[in-house]
Amino acid sequence: MLRQAIAAFCIIDDALKAMGHRDDPQAKVPTSAILTLAILAALELGGKHNKALALAKELHLFSYVPSPSRFNRRLRRAKPYLLPLLHLLSQVWKKLHTAQSYALDTFPIPVCENIRAPRSRLAPAKVYRGYIPSKRTFFHGYKLHLLVDDGRFICEVNLTPGSFHDLTSLLLLPLEMDEGKELYMDRGYESYLYEDLLKEAQGLVPMPIRKVRSRRYVPHMQYLAILGRRVVETVGSMLHHLFPRRIHAVTAEGFVLKVLTFVLAHNIRLIADKIA
Template identity: 75%
Template sequence: MLSKVIAAFCIIDDALKALGHQDHPQTQVPSSAILTLALFASLELGGKHNKALALAKDLKLFRHLPSPSRFNRRLHALYPLLLPLLHLLSQAWKNLHQAQAYALDTFPLPACANIRAPRSKLFPEKVYRGFIPSQRVYFHGLKLHLLVDEKKFIHEVNLSPGSLHDLSSLLLLPLDLPEGARLYLDRGYESHLYEDLLGEAQGVVPMVIRRRNSRRYLPWMPYLAILGRRVVETVGSMLHTMFPKRIHAVTPRGFVIKVLSFVLAHNLSLLNLDGHM
């Protein structure tokens, strides 16, 4: 556990320097330590920041540790750096692994139980009411859009209201893929217009699980697409095991910060296992 924390701190500290982030001269706890504690909580403690601070104090990981309220304010102030940090880690991973197969999928993130949806203070609007076709149930919260490669590394992520269609992720994500890469998609992403745009603009080869009545249906395509999409389903399961039963947050930004912390913790664990720090 200590080796994971040390490796995460080194990677985050170097990444923040590469992003040009500088702490105030009078800051006793650097931003890299704040992010390390948040990712440590996501990786080992189900996202519970209070437990991470208490454990870090017992283990004497850092010379100075903030109070829980101060830690929460510092973490919210670092929110704009989370996506650039994910992008920087993605570029570092691409330099180490030249992947040619990617998969895109969407996962529901319920913010509360269905019975409490009309009284939800976190996401009160009806736009957050979504439907899970595979389970035939409704949920109230966000949708997590993930783009992963064949090594289970998450390259791009976005969060949208639960009512948005899965196809919206093709517009919300930049999809910065190498030319000639294969992109495995579920049947919910089938759109001939978007597929043609991906092929013409970026040279990406869409591999979609098509319906039998589709004009572009090929008998061998669904089998290959199902095999290629297994990696993103595995990543979704890995994130689900890291999530607590309910992601506790008081504000929508706090909810998003915790979700992005889980994604970054997943990527950092892969970098640590890969031996590149």
């Protein structure tokens, strides 16, 4: 745990400096330390920030550990750096690992039980009501869209309300991949129009799992698509292993922030293991 915390602080501190971030001279703790504590909470403590602060005080990780209220304010101020930090880490990962293929998938993240959906404060609208076809059940919350390479690194991420279709990730994610790379997807992403656009505009090779009645159904290609898509299912299981039973948050902004810290924690752990 100490090794991961030190590696996370070094990676985040160098990344913030590369982005040109400068802390206020009066700040007692740098932004890199705030993000490191959030990453530590996501890796080891199920995203519980209070426990991460208490652990940091006990282990003397930093010379000054802020109070929970000040930590939350500083973490909210650092939220605009999370997605640029993810993009910068993906550029670092490309130098460590040459990806041959990518996989795209969507995972439901409920904010509460279905019976409590009408009085939910984090997701009060009906647009957050989604459906999981594999489980044949409804959920109330968000959808996490992930673009993963064959090294299990999360290259791109996005959050949408639960009722949004999976195909929205093809429109919301930039899909910054090298030309000629294969993109594995499940049946929810099957669209001849989008597939042709990906081929012509970005030079990608879409590999969706198709229905048997599809005009583009090829048996041996379906076998390859099923094998290639397993990596994103593995990443989803790794993230759910980090998630607590319910992600505790008071506001929707705090919920999204915690989900992004879990994604960053997964990527930072991969980079730390690769460097080591």
